[in-house]
Amino acid sequence: xTVYNFSAGPAILPKPVLEQAQNELLNYRxxxxxxxxxxxRSSLYDNIIKEAEALLREVMEIPDNYHxxxxxxxxxxQFSMVPLNLAVGKKVLFVNTGxxxxxxxxxxxxVAGVEVEVIASSEDKNxxxxxxxxxxxxxxxxxxxHITTNETIGGIAFKELPTTGKVPIVADMSSNILSNxxxxxxxxxxxxxxxKNIGPAGLTIVIIRDDLLNAEPVFAPMLDYRVQxxxxxxxxxxxxxxxxxxxxxxxxxxxxxxxxEMYRLNxxxxxxxxxxxxxxxxxxxxxxxxxxxxxxxxxxxxxSDLDKLFCIQAEAAGFKNIKGHRSVGGMRxxxxxxxxxxxxxxxxxxxxxxxLENGNGAK
Amino acid sequence: xTVYNFSAGPAILPKPVLEQAQNELLNYRxxxxxxxxxxxRSSLYDNIIKEAEALLREVMEIPDNYHxxxxxxxxxxQFSMVPLNLAVGKKVLFVNTGxxxxxxxxxxxxVAGVEVEVIASSEDKNxxxxxxxxxxxxxxxxxxxHITTNETIGGIAFKELPTTGKVPIVADMSSNILSNxxxxxxxxxxxxxxxKNIGPAGLTIVIIRDDLLNAEPVFAPMLDYRVQxxxxxxxxxxxxxxxxxxxxxxxxxxxxxxxxEMYRLNxxxxxxxxxxxxxxxxxxxxxxxxxxxxxxxxxxxxxSDLDKLFCIQAEAAGFKNIKGHRSVGGMRxxxxxxxxxxxxxxxxxxxxxxxLENGNGAK
Numbered sequence: 001x002t003v004y005n006f007s008a009g010p011a012i013l014p015k016p017v018l019e020q021a022q023n024e025l026l027n028y029r030x031x032x033x034x035x036x037x038x039x040x041r042s043s044l045y046d047n048i049i050k051e052a053e054a055l056l057r058e059v060m061e062i063p064d065n066y067h068x069x070x071x072x073x074x075x076x077x078q079f080s081m082v083p084l085n086l087a088v089g090k091k092v093l094f095v096n097t098g099x100x101x102x103x104x105x106x107x108x109x110x111v112a113g114v115e116v117e118v119i120a121s122s123e124d125k126n127x128x129x130x131x132x133x134x135x136x137x138x139x140x141x142x143x144x145x146h147i148t149t150n151e152t153i154g155g156i157a158f159k160e161l162p163t164t165g166k167v168p169i170v171a172d173m174s175s176n177i178l179s180n181x182x183x184x185x186x187x188x189x190x191x192x193x194x195x196k197n198i199g200p201a202g203l204t205i206v207i208i209r210d211d212l213l214n215a216e217p218v219f220a221p222m223l224d225y226r227v228q229x230x231x232x233x234x235x236x237x238x239x240x241x242x243x244x245x246x247x248x249x250x251x252x253x254x255x256x257x258x259x260x261e262m263y264r265l266n267x268x269x270x271x272x273x274x275x276x277x278x279x280x281x282x283x284x285x286x287x288x289x290x291x292x293x294x295x296x297x298x299x300x301x302x303x304s305d306l307d308k309l310f311c312i313q314a315e316a317a318g319f320k321n322i323k324g325h326r327s328v329g330g331m332r333x334x335x336x337x338x339x340x341x342x343x344x345x346x347x348x349x350x351x352x353x354x355x356l357e358n359g360n361g362a363k
Numbered sequence: 364x365t366v367y368n369f370s371a372g373p374a375i376l377p378k379p380v381l382e383q384a385q386n387e388l389l390n391y392r393x394x395x396x397x398x399x400x401x402x403x404r405s406s407l408y409d410n411i412i413k414e415a416e417a418l419l420r421e422v423m424e425i426p427d428n429y430h431x432x433x434x435x436x437x438x439x440x441q442f443s444m445v446p447l448n449l450a451v452g453k454k455v456l457f458v459n460t461g462x463x464x465x466x467x468x469x470x471x472x473x474v475a476g477v478e479v480e481v482i483a484s485s486e487d488k489n490x491x492x493x494x495x496x497x498x499x500x501x502x503x504x505x506x507x508x509h510i511t512t513n514e515t516i517g518g519i520a521f522k523e524l525p526t527t528g529k530v531p532i533v534a535d536m537s538s539n540i541l542s543n544x545x546x547x548x549x550x551x552x553x554x555x556x557x558x559k560n561i562g563p564a565g566l567t568i569v570i571i572r573d574d575l576l577n578a579e580p581v582f583a584p585m586l587d588y589r590v591q592x593x594x595x596x597x598x599x600x601x602x603x604x605x606x607x608x609x610x611x612x613x614x615x616x617x618x619x620x621x622x623x624e625m626y627r628l629n630x631x632x633x634x635x636x637x638x639x640x641x642x643x644x645x646x647x648x649x650x651x652x653x654x655x656x657x658x659x660x661x662x663x664x665x666x667s668d669l670d671k672l673f674c675i676q677a678e679a680a681g682f683k684n685i686k687g688h689r690s691v692g693g694m695r696x697x698x699x700x701x702x703x704x705x706x707x708x709x710x711x712x713x714x715x716x717x718x719l720e721n722g723n724g725a726k
Binding site for chain 1: 365374375378382385394395397400401403405435437438447474475556558565566582584585586598600601602603604683684
């Protein structure tokens with residue numbers, strides 16, 4: 001049975017990357033050592049982390065005045081680290097677009113000396129759209145405006161970025177980094193957990209503009225961006241193996257044509273699925289058309305028993321992890337960079353089959 | 364050429380573990396998915412993390428009133444997390460035994476509301492011994508006494524634990540967890556970076572006694588032990604693949620006879636090398652005999668040019684990462700659980716050969 005893994009994260013990785021990792025697992029480049037066994041201070045490993053950074057800079061076109069950090073703790077630790085580094089004694093602005101934005105807001109509120117203002121929210125319609133942001137809504141004294149570029153659970157994404165004047169945008173880009181057409185120079189800080197488009201869980205990418213580095217030290221060196229920058233992500237031992245896998249993913253992505261080609265393919269994959277949903281007598285999208293994510297696509301029948309049946313039958317047919325997040329139900333197809341177009345086509349065929357068996361006029 | 368990897372961390376892993384990881388890399392138990400690709404909420408992954416915890420509890424004989432956490436950020440993040448959770452508004456006691464203890468002390472001093480007292484230090488003799496701790500030195504109102512059970516760089520280790528009355532011992536056990544005969548019930552908190560005796564870098568084990576969990580929430584949920592306990596290490600996505608490798612290592616260790624057998628083997632390996640050093644006309648140990656580490660064994664010739672020559676020739680002969688830490692120089696053999704006894708014997712033979720070529724009466 002062909003298996004398609006629709007997991008929202010940890011998610012599918014490119015097969016050529018896994019094959020190379022497998023080949024090299026016990027003997028990296030003739031060293032007779034696994035990458036997991038390499039000292040992070042060895043020249044062999046130093047090449048890996050430096051190449052990982054260089055490749056990420058290339059595929060994301062990261063300008064020279066931005067630093068790239070390979071950290072740990074996921075986006076959830078960044079929810080606290082960003083205000084701690086950038087906003088003590090200041091005000092920060094948030095757009096509340098769903099589950100992940102809410103977590104970021106809650107964490108910022110708990111950092112002493114940080115004033116939090118939610119300037120827009122789509123909570124009124126169950127986070128099914130991205131609220132509009134006008135330049136007048138941006139307090140020019142704010143340390144930053146925080147957005148979640150893509151809500152993994154709700155399935156909505158920013159297509160256009162807000163106009164914010166001199167206030168930098170800080171973005172949780174965990175679920176659509178490297179899969180969209182954002183430009184790094186439009187952000188002050190970008191952070192992302194690796195486990196969707198980059199590599200294994202436990203690695204966090206932070207891209208930060210030099211002028212935004214904290215002037216004052218943060219109480220904990222591990223939480224201090226400037227300390228991490230000065231130590232080139234090696235204040236302590238980084239997640240060495242995860243960085244190696246990320247490097248292989250960046251190589252794979254570069255060889256396929258880079259971020260622009262990923263974006264083209266992701267749009268294509270999403271269109272196939274959205275077209276199916278639009279034309280379906282049974283399935284529908286709970287999300288406003290203009291703000292639909294191309295990486296996380298929720299859909300429902302409107303009948304939770306039928307949703308359950310679909311999930312059970314889909315799972316049995318090899319469509320893994322298609323169940324919607326426990327907080328919202330229904331179905332969700334997470335189709336990140338490594339997810340093959342054949343998997344989307346197979347899902348669409350399966351949905352058609354399911355309609356024939358269950359869907360007469362149910363929409 | 365046979366390669367022996369003496370790296371202090373990330374360090375050698377058991378070959379059977381790497382072979383199993385390699386076999387399963389693209390297809391974990393018939394799922395057609397890599398463990399890296401498994402959702403952390405899937406039943407397949409849930410079994411992995413639960414089994415990892417059960418195995419660690421078994422091999423370390425962890426009592427039921429202790430929690431086991433799989434966190435991120437290394438011991439360096441624990442240096443800040445422990446005082447943040449256990450000691451705000453209180454006093455903490457430290458024993459200064461070297462590079463790692465100093466980092467822990469510095470981090471605790473930077474946590475607001477924590478009073479730090481260093482009750483003993485071996486800095487006077489370049490951290491070549493473990494200072495004596497008398498019960499009278501322990502302020503019974505202190506939140507805890509912090510020790511570094513094994514100094515990876517200096518090569519000294521606690522054989523006996525201090526008597527502390529009702530004050531719990533908090534231990535950075537990064538470099539000798541699972542390789543010694545410590546009893547968990549003698550500690551309040553044990554923490555360890557995984558990259559020496561457990562698995563890949565980027566995973567941190569915390570073992571904490573239930574009554575020591577923080578009463579007040581910590582500002583950042585990711586830094587809050589109680590939040591992590593309540594979420595069974597899944598407040599966010601944990602380092603899933605590293606936990607899987609750790610599980611394989613715990614299995615390997617259990618099958619070999621558990622921690623007691625590891626301790627026996629480690630003593631044996633260390634004795635072979637220390638006996639050689641003792642008898643050598645050229646090599647000597649910079650460390651007090653009673654406090655010598657069995658996992659990290661520094662040695663010198665007393666002539667830094669000769670040390671350099673030894674490191675170059677050893678490297679060329681397949682003895683990798685034998686160079687001492689850049690802060691102390693000389694040589695260092697890190698011989699953790701996964702390091703084979705044959706590697707120690709081969710090193711001893713190589714040292715003998717080097718003596719013959721360079722060592723006439725140089726001691």
